[in-house]
Amino acid sequence: MLVQRKGRMVVIEGCSVDIDHAVNSLRRLGASRVLVQSPLGLRKIAARVGQILAEKGFDVAFSSSNCWGGCDIAYHEAAAMGADALIHLGHTPFLKKDRTQTIYLECRYAEDGALKSLVPEITETVKGFASVGVGSSVQWLDCLKVVVEELRRVGLKVLTAKPSMHAVETAQVLGCDVSALKTLENSVETYLVVGSVFHALGIALLTSKPCFAADPHTQKVKNLWEMRERILRQRHYNIERFKKCQNVAVLVSVKPGQKKLGLARRINSMLKNYGKNSCILAADEITPSTILENTFEAFVNTACPRLSIEDQSQFSKPVILPAEAMVAMNALSWEEVVDEGLLMYPWGWTGGQAADKFWRPLRMVTT
Ligand code: SF4
Structure with missing residues (x-):
């Protein structure tokens, strides 16, 4: 396994890993038993760490x-294993406070070659715009300057911003948090996200401005307009399917950063008031068999919003988002959801008035 030193970082599988930070933090915490957690794509790095x-x-x-x-x-798992601390790979802190002492190792790409070779196509794609808001998944953040500098060199106004929700770094986007871009809505003509289509689709679904995904792995720059329009049509179709269902459930994830029990209770009460038979369904993983095997006809998903967007085609029944449930109950219009960017986590980045449209009917129900 390739391991090099680059400054204080160790480079493992092409990613910078701050091992010194991990070791020093564990020693400072007095931790001896450690649980190492990583997403599936980073298991080789986890093994080396x-x-x-x-x-x-x-x-x-x-x-x-x-x-x-x-x-x-x-x-x-850390508690069950008697671990004193967790080492978490591949993500930045999402929650304000950890329940177990957790050290985050981000695993950013150490080399910018793959992104550099995509810069001519990126420039060609966005050069017709006067201004662009740029975001990135955490893995590409250290390489982002090659894009920003080149776009500025050819005369574009390039803006990046700090996120205001769960992401922590300037320009960082998550699948469910594009606040670092959405905050630029009145200042840019277009958006560019370096990373995957998954990351760029988040902003594409919340704005009517052109959005582009620049993926250094596939060496492609993709305009997401058609994908956005197709997904929004599918979302609307599933709201219509949901309306026809009588027995429904509100899904609540028990994952620490996805659990929205208060919201789920309010939606559940609202659905009952609206005449549906509704109950709350707790789950850790929400899979096609979760949806198929449970006898409900349709679901409201208060867990990861991307489950409804990416996985709906694998689900045999409608799995709609909280804002979509409001549309199904005539508490919001579909046009408001689309035009004001309320589809995912509408409390996260919309201004007070737009977010209030989502919350007002929910505040009025008792749970
Ligand atoms: S809630 Fe979903 S999109 Fe957001 S960080 Fe978790 S898995 Fe990613």
Whole structure:
């Protein structure tokens, strides 16, 4: 396995890993038993990190469960394993406070070659605009300046901003948090997201401005307009399907960063008041069999919003988002949801008035 030093960082599998930070933090915390958690794509790096920590004298175990984001920290596993601390790879802190002492190792790409070779196509794609808001998944943040500098050199106004929700770094976007871009809505003509289509689709669904995904892995720059329009049509179709269902459930995730029990209770009460048979359904992983095997005809998803967007085609029944449930109950119009960017986490980045449209009917119900 390739391991190099680059300054204070160790480069493992092409990613910078701050092992010194991990070791120093664990020692400062007095931790000896450590659980290493990573998303599936980073398991090789996790293995090497665990090996290095074991060589330093720590008692290391690995989490083999799925891990979908910083929302999905293995606090329960750490407690069950008697771990003093968690090492979490690949994400920035999502929650304001950790339940177990957690050290985050972001694993950003160490080399910008793949992004550099995409810069001519990026420039060609966005050069017709006067201004662009730029965002990135955390993995590409250290390389982003090659794009920003080139776009500025050819005369574009390039803006980046701090996020205001769960992401923490300037220009960082998550699948459910594009606040670093949405805050630029009145200042830019277009958006560019470096990373995957998944990351760029988040902003594409919340704005009518052109959005582009620049993926250094596929070496492609993709205009997301058609995808956005197709998904919004599918979302609307599923709202219509939901309206026809009588027995429904409100899904609540028990994942620490996805659990929205208060919201779920309010939506559940609202659905009952509206005449539906509704109950709350707790889940850790929400899979096609969760949807198929439970006898409800349709679901409201208060967990990761991207489940409804990316996985709806695998679900046999409608799995609509909270704002979509409001549309189904005539408490919001579909046009308001689309035009004001209320589809995902509408309390996160919309101005007070737009967010209030979502919350007002919910505040009026008793749970
Ligand atoms: S998009 Fe979903 S999985 Fe990713 S951080 Fe947000 S809630 Fe978690």
